[in-house]
Amino acid sequence: MKAIVTVIGKDRVGITAAVCSLLAQHNINILDITQTVLQEYFTMVMLVDTSACAQSIGDMSDILDQAGKEQGLSIRIQREDIFNAMHRI
Amino acid sequence: MLNQHEIMQTIQMIDQQHLDVRTITMGISLLSCAHSDVKVACDKVYDKITRYAEHLVATGEAIEKEFGIPIVNKRISVTPIALVAAAAETDNYTPFAQTLDRAAKTCGVNFIGGFSALVQKGMTKADRILINSIPEALSTTDIVCASVNVGSTKAGIDMDAVALMGRTIKDLAGRTADKGGFGCAKLVVFCNAVEDNPFMAGAFHGVGEPEKVINVGVSGPGVVYHALQAVKGQPFDVVAETVKKTAFRITRMGQLVAQEASRRLDTPFGIVDLSLAPTPAVGDSVARILEEMGLEVCGTHGTTAALALLNDAVKKGGVMASSSVGGLSGAFIPVSEDEGMIAAASAGALTLDKLEAMTCVCSVGLDMIAVPGDTSAETISAIIADEAAIGMVNSKTTAVRLIPAPGCKVGDMVEFGGLLGSAPVQPVHPYSSADFVARGGRIPAPMQSLKN
Numbered sequence: 045m046k047a048i049v050t051v052i053g054k055d056r057v058g059i060t061a062a063v064c065s066l067l068a069q070h071n072i073n074i075l076d077i078t079q080t081v082l083q084e085y086f087t088m089v090m091l092v093d094t095s096a097c098a099q100s101i102g103d104m105s106d107i108l109d110q111a112g113k114e115q116g117l118s119i120r121i122q123r124e125d126i127f128n129a130m131h132r133i
Numbered sequence: 134m135l136n137q138h139e140i141m142q143t144i145q146m147i148d149q150q151h152l153d154v155r156t157i158t159m160g161i162s163l164l165s166c167a168h169s170d171v172k173v174a175c176d177k178v179y180d181k182i183t184r185y186a187e188h189l190v191a192t193g194e195a196i197e198k199e200f201g202i203p204i205v206n207k208r209i210s211v212t213p214i215a216l217v218a219a220a221a222e223t224d225n226y227t228p229f230a231q232t233l234d235r236a237a238k239t240c241g242v243n244f245i246g247g248f249s250a251l252v253q254k255g256m257t258k259a260d261r262i263l264i265n266s267i268p269e270a271l272s273t274t275d276i277v278c279a280s281v282n283v284g285s286t287k288a289g290i291d292m293d294a295v296a297l298m299g300r301t302i303k304d305l306a307g308r309t310a311d312k313g314g315f316g317c318a319k320l321v322v323f324c325n326a327v328e329d330n331p332f333m334a335g336a337f338h339g340v341g342e343p344e345k346v347i348n349v350g351v352s353g354p355g356v357v358y359h360a361l362q363a364v365k366g367q368p369f370d371v372v373a374e375t376v377k378k379t380a381f382r383i384t385r386m387g388q389l390v391a392q393e394a395s396r397r398l399d400t401p402f403g404i405v406d407l408s409l410a411p412t413p414a415v416g417d418s419v420a421r422i423l424e425e426m427g428l429e430v431c432g433t434h435g436t437t438a439a440l441a442l443l444n445d446a447v448k449k450g451g452v453m454a455s456s457s458v459g460g461l462s463g464a465f466i467p468v469s470e471d472e473g474m475i476a477a478a479s480a481g482a483l484t485l486d487k488l489e490a491m492t493c494v495c496s497v498g499l500d501m502i503a504v505p506g507d508t509s510a511e512t513i514s515a516i517i518a519d520e521a522a523i524g525m526v527n528s529k530t531t532a533v534r535l536i537p538a539p540g541c542k543v544g545d546m547v548e549f550g551g552l553l554g555s556a557p558v559q560p561v562h563p564y565s566s567a568d569f570v571a572r573g574g575r576i577p578a579p580m581q582s583l584k585n
Contacts (some may be wrong), residue, residue, distance in 0.1 A: 049137070050144055078137045089137045094159040102198040120144075122201035124135070130382045131139040 045094050046124040047101055050107070053117030055086035063088070063119060066111055070104065071096040074102070080086075106127070147202060148447050149356035152383065152415040154390050155410045156206040156243075157193050158331035160338035160403065161185050163212040163247075172223050175232040176468035181257040182209060182236035182245075185345050188575045190241040190244040193395045195392055197577060204390065205352075205552075208238055210336035219259035220483050226419075230270030237276050246336035248279040251326065254575075264294070264320035267301050271316045272308035278334035283303045284324035284521040287530045288366075290576040292518065293333040299514030299570065302313065303537060306506070310539035313547040317536040318469075318501065324524030326530045329404050330460045334530060335399050335497070346403035347395045348460060351387030351451075352410040353379070355417045357443075372426060373446045373529025380450030382403075388455045406460030407451030408496060409443070411471035413554035420473025421442075431473055432483030440464060468548060469556035470501055479546075479557040485508050487515075493523055498532035503547045503556035506539040513537060515566035518576075526579050 051063050060079065067074060072092050079088040095099060104121050112119035146152035151475045166177035186209050193207040211217075211233065218226045230248050236324050237245035248270055250260040267279050281298055284290035302317055309316035321335040328339020331348035338346070360379045387405045395402035420431035423439040444463045450456050466488065468474045478485035485502065492498045498520050504513075517533045524531030538547045541558045548555045 050140060062297070080137070086140065087137070089140050091135075091138050100199075102195055105201070107196050107259055114205055118148075119203050123199050125389060126200040126202060126386060129141055129385040130143055131135060 045076060047091055047092050047094050047121050048127060049085070049090040049119070049121045049125055051088040051112070051117055051119045053086055053115070055081045055084050057096070059086055059117065060088060062115065066108070067092065070107070072104070092121070142485065146353070146356050150266070150353070150359045151412065152353050153203040153205050153412060154349060154387055155352040155408075156208050156331050156350040157204055157390070157394050158208040158210055158340055158348045158350065159186050159189050159398070159400065160210045160329065160348060162338055162342065162344050163217045164340070167217055169222050170218055171221045171223045171228055174218065175228055176548040178217070178232050179236045180227065182233070183239050186240040186242065188398060196393050196397070198441065200390065202386060202390065206243040207241070207574040208331065208333060208336065209240065209242050209245045210331070210338045211340050211437055212340065213247060213251055213365040215250035215257070215259045215263040218263065220258065223271070226266040227270045227273060228470065230266070230274050232276050234274035243472060244276050244278055244371055244432065246278040246333050247281065247338060248277050249281065249337040251282045252291050253285040253400030255291060256294060264297055264301055266309050266325055267320060268304040268316070269580050270504075271305055271319050278319045278328065278335060278336065280321040280323055280335045282326035283517065284525050286325060286525050289322065289423045289578040290518065290521045290525055291571070292576060293535035295514050296570050296573060299510040302513050302535060303510045306537045306539055312537045313541070314506070314538045314547055314551065318549055319552050322333055322533045324521035326528055327460060331406050332410065332461060336536065341374065341522065342403070344400055345400050347391060347398060347400050348403040348406065349387050349391035349394070350406040350408055350410065350460065351383050352408065352409045353383040354409045354419045354422055356383060357409065358416070358418070358422045358425055361422060367440060373442055376443060376446035377450035380447045381454045382582045384454035386452035399492055402457070404457045405451070405455040407448055407455070407458055407462040408460070411465060411467065412552055413470055413472050413475070415472050418471045419466055419475035420471050420477055425471065430480060430482040433485050436487065436492050437494055440466070440491050443496040450498050461496040465497060465500065466491055467497060467500035468502045469554040471550060471554070474556065475555065476557055477562060485559055485561060489519060489523070492520065492531055493527060497530055498524070498534070498585065500532065500534045501536070501553065501556060502534070503527045503536045503538045504560045504561050505539065505543055505558055506537055506541050506563050509538045509567070510569040511565065511567040512561055514570040516561070518570070522576070
């Protein structure tokens with residue numbers, strides 16, 4: 045299943061590395077990735093494939109949320125459908 | 134492929150603009166639960182609700198997490214209890230309300246609606262018992278909501294029921310005086326009530342509905358408000374287009390959630406209700422949208438026109454986004470549940486008369502308005518009659534949810550807490566309508582042609 049991972053927070057060294065290794069630990073494959081830094085704010089959007097991941101998206105959402113809190117970031121995973129529904133006819 | 138801008142736009146709507154699915158409501162038919170023995174009937178009601186809605190809350194929470202979209206309420210609506218209880222040999226339906234309360238708490242839902250009667254053309258014995266039971270039923274339960282439909286475009290207005298509802302509201306307010314008459318926040322008097330409304334307090338599962346059904350109510354005044362901030366000073370054509378596009382997005386999200394809930398609960402999808410439902414949170418107000426269109430304060434001249442545009446554009450945008458639209462579908466203007474309305478009413482800019490005019494062009498009616506505790510039952514009945522007349526003549530749903538706050542006078546603030554917010558006590562006209570209400574009988578159904 046495809047999902048969107050978004051990471052928002054104050055920019056510092058190693059955010060991308062930390063998030064990518066966390067996703068790798070759970071067998072989540074990154075299909076596409078974009079990131080920008082605007083006024084010291086780091087924003088990263090990733091399209092990922094969760095088919096090989098043992099956890100459900102609901103559980104992954106908790107894991108990422110927890111990891112984000114520890115690093116002062118907002119990290120979330122959401123099913124791609126919600127964005128497609130809102131932005132594509 | 135989605136671009137970053139689109140994704141961040143959705144995230145911002147959820148994080149900063151209060152975008153949410155306001156409610157997933159499961160409608161359950163209780164017609165099969167009728168029985169002459171009250172206890173047997175109540176047991177059947179409890180079993181059926183807890184069986185059908187067993188996974189409702191867990192499913193709602195799972196969808197919430199996977200899509201990352203808040204689902205604020207999970208609710209149940211049931212067949213009007215006056216129909217279910219009609220076979221029961223009793224003169225008090227309070228045990229049914231208490232059963233609903235217990236079943237809803239077992240399921241973990243926020244509210245259960247359907248302690249209702251449809252009396253637009255007259256009252257059966259059961260309807261009368263139900264209405265007489267409302268004060269006790271709502272003051273001895275926590276999350277049961279009641280509604281009574283007193284009029285319709287096809288049947289006219291049952292003025293005997295209108296008179297009875299005025300007294301019922303007063304009685305209920307008195308019984309819940311320690312909480313500012315809070316019981317009245319759970320009671321709606323309708324004209325042209327709809328059978329598939331997912332919003333409380335007026336939700337019930339109509340007899341034309343299937344065995345069980347999933348209805349979803351979306352929200353998003355904050356998102357519309359934010360979108361309009363980007364088109365400051367531009368003509369109304371642009372305003373309408375902006376609202377339509379925003380409503381489309383919000384509704385698509387609601388449709389997705391509704392279909393997912395329907396599939397997981399193995400329950401047919403009913404409708405998406407396209408309503409702008411405000412909350413007392415700052416930035417989630419319908420009044421502020423109207424003010425963003427250029428009004429200094431909600432309630433001043435121009436408010437009705439602004440609301441008409443908003444209500445229409447929300448429907449036009451939403452209709453294309455959902456396979457089935459229903460319920461109340463429009464902008465709600467509950468005073469206590471809307472930060473901007475509270476401010477406008479407190480400042481004296483938004484009066485009961487202006488609110489009545491606004492209900493001609495929006496969904497649903499005089500909603501969550503606190504009036505002085507010494508307001509007479511007849512005056513409340515007359516307010517209900519006025520509002521029902523607007524609904525009857527304009528072929529639309531109207532409703533009255535007034536709280537005559539015991540011991541409170543104009544200018545006081547009544548606190549309800551949570552999503553129900555707080556309401557400034559607003560003045561009513563001091564002149565009597567007692568002789569008008571005392572007449573009783575029926576106001577005939579209106580002409581449907583020669584419209585002027």
